[in-house]
Each structure stands twice: as C-alpha cells, then as structure tokens.
Amino acid sequence: MSKNHDPRDETSGKGAALGDQAYAVLKEKLLRGSFRPGEKLTVRKIAQEFGLSSTPARDALNRLAIQHALVYAGPKTVVVPNLTLSQLREVTEMRLALEGLAAEKGAAKASPEILFQLEEAQNRINSALDKHAYTDALWANKEFHFLLYGCSNMPILISTIEQLWLRIGATLHHLYPDFAISRSGVTNHRAAMEGLQNGEPAEVRAAIEADIRDGYRQLRRAISEQ
Amino acid sequence: MSKNHDPRDETSGKGAALGDQAYAVLKEKLLRGSFRPGEKLTVRKIAQEFGLSSTPARDALNRLAIQHALVYAGPKTVVVPNLTLSQLREVTEMRLALEGLAAEKGAAKASPEILFQLEEAQNRINSALDKHAYTDALWANKEFHFLLYGCSNMPILISTIEQLWLRIGATLHHLYPDFAISRSGVTNHRAAMEGLQNGEPAEVRAAIEADIRDGYRQLRRAISEQ
DNA sequence: CGCAATTTTTTGTTGCATCAAAATTGAAAA
DNA sequence: TTTTCAATTTTGATGCAACAAAAAATTGCG
Secondary structure, eight states, X not given: OOSOOOTTOSSOOOSOOTHHHHHHXXXXXXXXXXXXXXXXXXXXXXHHHHTOOHHHHHHHHHHHHHTTSSEEEETTEEEOOOOOHHXXXXXXXXXXXXXXXXXXXXXXXXXXXXXXXXXXXXXXXXXXXXXXXXXXXXXXXHHHHHHHHHTTOOHHHHHHHHHHHHHHHGXXXXXXXXXXOOTHHHHHHHHHHHHHHTTOHHHHHHHHHHHHHHHHHHHHHHHHHO | OOSOOOTTOSSOOOSOOTHHHHHHHHHHHHHHTOSOTTOEEOHHHHHHHHTOOXXXXXHHHHHHHHTTSSEEEETTEEEOOOOOHHHHHHHHHHHHHHHHHHHHXXXXXXXXXHHHHHHHHHHHHHHHHHTTOHHXXXXXXXXXXXXXXXXXXXHXXXXXXXXXXXXXXXXXXXXXXXXXXXXXXXXXHHHHHHHHHTTOHHHHHHHHHHHHHHHHHHHHHHHHHO
C-alpha cells in the first residue's frame, strides 16, 4: 500500500512510499498537458527516469491507469490518452453536472476572503495570458476553479472532478503552442466572482457552466484540427 | 500493468492478469455489503486466501484503495470503509447529479426491448423481497439501475457511478439482517418504466432521483442506529 | 487495576531475477 | 513496393526474500 496515508486529504499522497513521488510528477505533467497524447510509457523507462526499481514504478503507472489518466492501447502498452470527440462530450456533460454542483455549493458556503484569492488567481491568469504563457494560464485557471470548489467542503466530489480534469489533461497538449487561449474565460470568471459577492450561488453556477462550455468548444476545435 | 486490457470496456477487467480475479471477487463482496465495515484487509491474508504471491494481492488491494472502495485507517492498515453521515450525504448529492444524467440520457436512447429486461430485473427484485433475500434484492436492484444507465452510451459516466456505489457498498452491511428493505423502491422503478414507455426522459430521471432519495433515507437510518 | 514503555509480531514496500506474452524489427515472398 | 511471417527484443507479471516501520502483545510501574 502506498499513496494516501492521510485519511483527511483525498488528493494528497502524503504517505512516504517511494513511488508516490513518481506518481505525483507524472500526474502533474498529465494535468498540464506536457505529454504528447499517444506517447507510450513503460515501467522500465519510468523506473530508470526516477531511479527506482520496477515495482514502485509499476505502481505509479498502475495508479494512473486505474484512474484512466493513462489508457491501454494494447495488453502491454499504456499510452497517454487522446480523447475522442465523443469522450470529450461525455466528460463535458459530467463536468457540467459535477462542477455545477461544486460551484453552487462552494458559493453558498464560501467565506468572504475567498474573493481575494480568486482575484489573485485571476490576475495570474491574465498576466500569463499577456505573456502568452499558456501553460501557466491553464495552471492558474485550474487553481481558480478548485479554489471555488474547495469551499464546498465536499472532498469526494472534488477528487472526482479532479479525475475528470486528469482525463482531459493530455488533450490540452493540442492547444500548444500555436493555439492562443481565448479570453472568454475571463468574462465567465468575473461573472462567477460577481455572483459570489452578491450571494447568488445559482449565478455562480451558471457562470462556471458557461466557462466549461467555452472550454469545450475550444478543445473540440483542437481535437478536430489535429 | 494488470486490469483493463480491453479499452472498449471501462469496467470489465477482462485482461488475464492473476490479481484480477482477486480484485473482481473483492469488489463484488464490497458491492454486496458482505464485508463488515472496519474489517481490516492485509496483503498476506488476501494472498493466502486466493493462493497468490503478495505482488498481485497487493495490486488488487491497491486498486480498491485508490478507488476508495477501501480506505486507510493508518499508514499500514486498509479497512473496509464505514461512511459517515456527511460522506453519505455527499455521495448522495453526487449520485443525484450523475445518475439523474445517466437515467435521462439512457431513457432518451433506450431501445424498446430494454423494457422487458427492466421488467425482468424488477421481478427478481420482488421475488427476492418476498423471500426476504435482501442480498439478492440489492443485487437485482443494481442490475435494474445499470441496465437503464447502460443505454446512455456513456461509459465514463457509468464507471464513475459504479465507483460511487462501491463507496457506499460496505455500508449496506448495516442493513442486514434485521433491516427489511422498504418497498418504496418498487414504486419508483415502476414510475421509471412508465416514463420510459411514454418517451418522457425527464420523468424517468425524476423517478430515479426519488429512488436515490428513498435509499438515502434508509441508509441514513441504518448509519444512525449503528 | 490501569496505564505506559518495551518487546515481539505483523505488515507494506522494495529490489530483483525469471517467465511468458506482446511488440518490434527485419527478411523473404509476391 | 507492399505484405506476410518469423526472429528478436522489449515489456509486464509474478514470486520471493529482506528491510523498515507500524501494530499488537506483554511487561513493569504507579
């Protein structure tokens, strides 16, 4: 048993196990879209890359494969997933349901100081966008969303949402580097913050849903062109 | 890598790996609530029970732990989870969102012959209820739900829902044997089938949501008393 | 008798060698 | 040139022993 030795945190992986670090690094790379979809990952390569024996390396890959952050292309080949259009559509519908819920609950329970943190995340998104640092923009975007969701006090919901992001993650690769990220998200985020300030959870939910839909259109385009 | 060697099926575990059988058996026992919540599972016990070495046994436990079908009670102790009330509430809200979606989409895409299969599952539920065979009733109930959800053609959604059921599963143990299962589910299922027959997906969704809420009340009672 | 410290046992993790199966490569045939 | 098939290499799975850490049992003290 490795991973989650800390029952309080659904996401962490605080436990001391060796393969945990490999898991964490791989997961973040996936989330950031740093992998080329279709790229093949092997136990021995990971083991060597992280200076581990095969057992913990295999564990790390297994964990990602179970969550479908990696998928099987053959009986003995795990690759970075490349979402089909129909899969993207499916994940988007699930995101609307789940993140809509998280946004609404989060908005209902949020404490006032969260607004400052959201503002700060938004600033980071904007400045990254200005610098055309899309990777950073996407990362700050993730923080914005999960900052809001985190207010919901629903750890199971949040970890499920994170798994959906993980599934999409690799596909983000197709957005680089030629593809600029539209600023439509900015408007949605601002609407969410306004709704939050005025104590209108339903409004926040609507804004987040609009944001997800906008993102969907962008990814759909990227997938189609690729 | 073990598990899902078949990319077409999100749930199966068709691959030939040795630990897969252990995983499947454990998973079904969890889903059926055959485990006593809090029960401690160890790698060596599982290995011996299934006649395996520790590696595949550990894999099986790991897979379940990652999905939170088992949870950590300490750094070196995985136990069968015992949902708290707040966790049950959270899972229920997620189920409403996700299974509501699956029910509606499934109803929209269902072919006519599904009605017969649902009818058949319902009959099995009824006769199991008559015989006070609660385990069987719950199992047939699961089949009823997933038969409907399966029509949605949304494999990611379905596997996510299954994970939620897995999380609840062990808690069902508290329903045995003193606790009869109310027949309220029968009404909801019949309403779902009627809605399906009349081509009213929204009605089907409402029926399933009602069913989930009824089940929630029952479990809540079981948890409180225990 | 209860509680804390300590010893003993149990347990998960890791490294590694081995094996069968799959993926890849290359050669031969069409 | 393309395709098929066989040889070769790579790869994941498994068993097992050793180790450190945690859990359980036991002892000793108040």
